[in-house]
Amino acid sequence: MKFIHRVVIMSSIGFGIGVITGVLICAFSATLSTADGTLHLCSDALIASCGNPLTAFTIQAFASGIYGIIAFGGSTVYEIESWGLVKCTLIHYLCTMVFYYVLGFSMRWFSISHLGEPFIMFIIMTAIYVAIWLANFISYKIELEKLNRDLEELKAAPDIGLAAANAHK
Amino acid sequence: MNNMVDIEVVIDENFDEPKVTILTKEKTKQVENIVYAIENVTENDFPIIPATGDEGIEFISQRDIVRVFTEGRKVQLQTAEGIYTVRKTLTGIEDDLNPSRFIRISQSEIINIYKVKRFDINIAGTIGVEFEDGTKSWASRSCVKAIKQKLQK
Numbered sequence: 001m002k003f004i005h006r007v008v009i010m011s012s013i014g015f016g017i018g019v020i021t022g023v024l025i026c027a028f029s030a031t032l033s034t035a036d037g038t039l040h041l042c043s044d045a046l047i048a049s050c051g052n053p054l055t056a057f058t059i060q061a062f063a064s065g066i067y068g069i070i071a072f073g074g075s076t077v078y079e080i081e082s083w084g085l086v087k088c089t090l091i092h093y094l095c096t097m098v099f100y101y102v103l104g105f106s107m108r109w110f111s112i113s114h115l116g117e118p119f120i121m122f123i124i125m126t127a128i129y130v131a132i133w134l135a136n137f138i139s140y141k142i143e144l145e146k147l148n149r150d151l152e153e154l155k156a157a158p159d160i161g162l163a164a165a166n167a168h169k
Numbered sequence: 170m171n172n173m174v175d176i177e178v179v180i181d182e183n184f185d186e187p188k189v190t191i192l193t194k195e196k197t198k199q200v201e202n203i204v205y206a207i208e209n210v211t212e213n214d215f216p217i218i219p220a221t222g223d224e225g226i227e228f229i230s231q232r233d234i235v236r237v238f239t240e241g242r243k244v245q246l247q248t249a250e251g252i253y254t255v256r257k258t259l260t261g262i263e264d265d266l267n268p269s270r271f272i273r274i275s276q277s278e279i280i281n282i283y284k285v286k287r288f289d290i291n292i293a294g295t296i297g298v299e300f301e302d303g304t305k306s307w308a309s310r311s312c313v314k315a316i317k318q319k320l321q322k
Contacts, residue, residue, distance in 0.1 A: 081275050081309035085294020137294060143313055144288045144296065150320040151285060 003079060011073030018068015019061050026060055026109070045108035063103050070099045085136050093129040100125070174203065208232065215267040220246045220253030227253065231267055231281075235300055238278040249302055272316055274298060274308035282320070 023041065030040035042056040050056040074095045077088045101118065104110050110117045189207055193200050217228045235247045237259065244255045244262060255262055263271070263279055273279045286299045288308065296308045308316070 079311070081311065082307075084291070085310075087293065089294075133294070137290065140290045140294075140296065140310070140313070143317070144290055147313070147317055147320065148287050150317070151282070151287070154320060155283060 003076065006079065007073055007076045010076050011069045014068035014070070014072025015065040016068070017072065019065040022064020022067065023057075023061050026064070026107075029109075043108050045111070049108065060107055063107055067096075067099055067103055071096050085133060085140075089129055089133045089136075093125070097122070097125060174199070205232065216265055218246065218255065218262065218265065220255045222251055222253040229253065231270065232283075234266075234271075234281050235284045235302060235304060236278060236280045236306065237262055237266070237271075238306070247304065272312075272319055274306070274312050274316065276309070278306060278308075280306070282316075288316075 026043070027039065027041045030043045031038075034040050034044065042053065042060050046060060047053050047056040050059060074092050077083065077091050080088065083091075100121070104118060104121075105112070191200060191203060215231050217230050218234070219226055220229050221227075229246060229248060233248045233250075235249065237244065237246045237255065239245070239259050244257060244259050246253045246255050246262075257265075259277065259279065263273065266279065270281055270283060271279050272282050280298065280300075284300050284302070286301050289297045289299070291297055296310060296313065298306045298308050300306070
């Protein structure tokens with residue numbers, strides 16, 4: 001499958017997952033924060049700035065879908081062969097983080113006056129990305145060490161082609 | 170050192186194809202040369218590769234190829250003696266190469282596994298390939314599994 005097709009497929013999946021996850025998280029968070037016994041789909045601040053709940057909900061769902069595109073579609077950077085793990089992870093991290101804060105402030109998930117929550121998210125997201133990079137790095141390191149052992153065994157046999165050399169093992 | 174090799178031919182109707190066994194105390198240059206000679210006779214299915222070098226067209230034995238790679242629009246072939254240009258696409262030359270010796274490690278490179286010294290990953294997360302002659306290259310992450318499977322066949 002071509003790279004561009006993978007990007008389109010992953011972005012489409014990401015949009016769907018983004019909408020569903022965004023709606024659920026925002027509804028949960030808005031309902032919890034108001035705590036008046038009724039279900040809220042968006043924060044009051046967003047509804048106030050959009051004029052009515054339906055517009056606010058639609059904009060928020062669409063924006064969450066776009067975030068899903070960035071996160072899932074963007075994950076295809078890992079398939080760019082010539083890029084190292086650090087570059088892939090860093091680019092994906094920057095894309096998701098920048099868009100998360102643009103979205104977060106414009107959707108009124110957090111405000112300039114309360115920066116504690118976005119800061120905690122920054123720490124959590126950064127830790128997750130470092131963990132992803134580290135897990136990938138260690139996994140490849142172990143895999144390549146095994147590969148080098150197999151290579152040494154192969155080369156210990158006469159240079160007569162892989163199939164014949166493996167038959168000697 | 171005695172350079173003569175004791176050759177024994179055993180006629181056995183149980184063998185449809187000739188089987189060559191070399192009995193030796195250690196793997197010496199002489200043993201390698203014998204293997205090389207036998208291989209050149211038996212590997213007729215995998216042709217020598219015509220390639221253009223500084224001194225015109227040369228015919229390269231597959232055993233001597235370190236790697237074949239694309240640079241710009243050219244397909245180049247590297248041996249211990251130098252770099253040559255091949256008038257074929259990478260996929261075209263891949264069809265000519267012995268699959269039990271050569272492995273594709275990225276979209277732009279095929280390597281002779283016997284010429285590889287080691288694989289490693291650097292801190293930037295790029296998988297490096299170091300060859301016996303000191304040449305360095307990189308492999309795509311998606312090819313690691315395929316290389317491993319090929320080595321374990």
